[in-house]
């Protein structure tokens with residue numbers, strides 16, 4: 001920048017660049033619509049997550065700064081979301097109500113132009129996708145401090161939906177109220193997990209204030225939007241959505257609190273080059289079975305990243321196992337190890353192969 005450039009001149013330059021951006025973005029949208037028409041004629045899906053990933057990766061390679069990769073990721077997520085919405089918005093069911101952490105995860109994955117539809121429960125999210133009323137569903141599956149969301153794992157025993165993506169979100173809690181003043185808080189509402197995650201902060205800062213459990217952090221925010229003497233513990237997007245002020249931000253006791261969400265759909269995702277596969281199976285109760293079920297993976301050098309067991313609801317002391325591994329099921333070592341395991345399982349289901357979250 002030379003010293004002689006005035007504020008007006010610099011703003012003029014920005015206006016010129018924006019004019020070009022508007023033109024280019026509309027050009028891009030038109031080409032995306034052409035692609036949409038072409039695909040419709042060939043009966044192909046318009047939304048192609050693997051291609052979107054390619055676009056993000058290409059943009060990251062092109063980027064020479066000063067903007068960081070993350071900035072381009074959000075910008076291009078919204079560009080592609082808006083291009084898709086011109087044809088027909090991608091419909092996504094998520095565990096609601098509005099402004100839950102699952103809602104934030106859905107926005108992170110699909111952008112603001114997707115049609116995000118809140119659902120009352122995890123089973124209704126699955127049902128919306130199974131019946132074809134939504135293309136995707138988003139539900140929580142695991143929290144780094146509270147563990148697995150067993151309701152979600154249990155759904156896969158009956159459902160044939162596939163996991164097509166995972167989303168990692170840092171979960172941070174704010175204390176929200178109508179007035180934004182600490183001295184007005186006579187009661188605190190939240191989801192029991194959120195209250196547990198802020199226990200020490202609450203003991204120190206709001207001792208003797210009653211804590212009330214409700215079904216979600218967003219519902220707590222909704223209740224508090226009608227009560228001047230109450231506060232909610234919820235994510236920052238709930239403040240905006242329910243017209244609340246932040247009394248204190250980031251009140252969780254542990255930093256680095258992540259929740260993992262999964263995206264379900266009726267189709268398997270294509271390989272992206274850096275995938276993960278999840279399976280579910282049950283084995284006969286006999287000596288050495290735990291060793292035998294893992295051996296096919298060890299022999300082929302397939303990296304197992306997680307193993308969970310859940311009781312079979314209809315049979316006491318029998319278990320089903322959930323296994324996560326690196327790689328896509330279409331890759332030989334992964335596919336072969338799974339088939340070998342299948343040969344001594346009572347049942348085995350591939351829950352999906354999907355890109356590893358960044």
Ligand SMILES: C=C(O[C@@H]1C=C(C(=O)O)C=C[C@H]1O)C(=O)O
Nearest residue numbers: 032035046047048051052080083
């Ligand atoms: C335009 C396409 O369709 C959709 C829109 C994309 C985009 O805006 O870049 C990318 C993938 C698809 O979800 C395509 O497949 O190329």
